[in-house]
Amino acid sequence: MSDRRQLVRVADKAALAAAAAEQLLAQIDANPARIAICLTGGSSPKQLYELLATMPYRSRIPWDRVHWFVGDERFVAAGDPLHNMTMARRAFLDACAPPANIHPIPTDGTDPDACARRYGEELRAFYGADRLDPIRPLFDLVLMGIGPDGHTASLFPGFPALEVRDRWVVGVDHANVAPFVPRVSLTLPVLASCRKMLFEVAGEDKRAILTRVLSGENLPANRARSEHQTVFLIDAAAWPENFRDQPDV
Numbered sequence: 562m563s564d565r566r567q568l569v570r571v572a573d574k575a576a577l578a579a580a581a582a583e584q585l586l587a588q589i590d591a592n593p594a595r596i597a598i599c600l601t602g603g604s605s606p607k608q609l610y611e612l613l614a615t616m617p618y619r620s621r622i623p624w625d626r627v628h629w630f631v632g633d634e635r636f637v638a639a640g641d642p643l644h645n646m647t648m649a650r651r652a653f654l655d656a657c658a659p660p661a662n663i664h665p666i667p668t669d670g671t672d673p674d675a676c677a678r679r680y681g682e683e684l685r686a687f688y689g690a691d692r693l694d695p696i697r698p699l700f701d702l703v704l705m706g707i708g709p710d711g712h713t714a715s716l717f718p719g720f721p722a723l724e725v726r727d728r729w730v731v732g733v734d735h736a737n738v739a740p741f742v743p744r745v746s747l748t749l750p751v752l753a754s755c756r757k758m759l760f761e762v763a764g765e766d767k768r769a770i771l772t773r774v775l776s777g778e779n780l781p782a783n784r785a786r787s788e789h790q791t792v793f794l795i796d797a798a799a800w801p802e803n804f805r806d807q808p809d810v
């Protein structure tokens with residue numbers, strides 16, 4: 562596990578989406594076989610998703626061999642405006658990706674734990690083994706965001722889900738921040754099984770929590786690391802005041 566993170570500063574949200582698209586394409590270009598990308602929810606990645614549906618990005622993605630997963634889901638019906646995979650579908654997947662390559666977390670029924678188990682089975686079937694091997698990561702790329710309380714995916718500070726290491730996916734019966742609906746989340750070791758983990762952090766309202774995360778506080782967004790490479794893309798408005806440019810932390 563590499564504990565170091567690379568910080569990349571960009572001008573604004575538009576530049577951040579373009580930089581994230583380039584990082585995504587680089588991960589795709591590095592793998593000539595089947596590719597797995599784990600998306601994130603929230604508002605931060607929407608601009609990136611919309612960009613991927615436009616030229617030239619759209620023509621640079623080999624859609625047939627890219628599979629799209631999601632790191633966490635709000636426990637609402639598919640189609641609900643709060644549903645993370647629905648946002649990604651509307652922004653780019655429905656227009657570009659073969660339906661069989663889209664892997665939503667199930668949110669039917671009433672039990673987030675049962676849906677978590679089903680998604681765990683789907684991930685293990687895709688991976689082809691029950692145990693993750695560090696030299697063969699599950700994902701080529703995992704996208705992440707940071708919530709106002711330092712959560713990432715649906716792993717909230719102090720919640721038991723954060724400590725789970727023996728399950729791939731967990732049900733989270735309530736959320737620490739809005740929207741206050743149950744969640745389903747991949748666990749830290751499963752999110753770590755990627756060639757690259759990419760955080761997108763933009764806007765003035767992220768600066769305080771990003772400062773706490775980068776200063777090493779025990780927060781989920783600090784504990785989430787790729788076993789290989791972790792990159793934070795940060796715009797000028799979110800960049801912590803006393804950081805020099807391009808530090809590795």
Ligand code: 6PG
Nearest residue numbers: 602603604605706707708713714
């Ligand atoms: C979710 C998320 C969550 C998100 C952060 C940042 O389902 O809410 O996946 O972890 O990434 O809360 O959200 P914003 O991008 O909206 O600030």
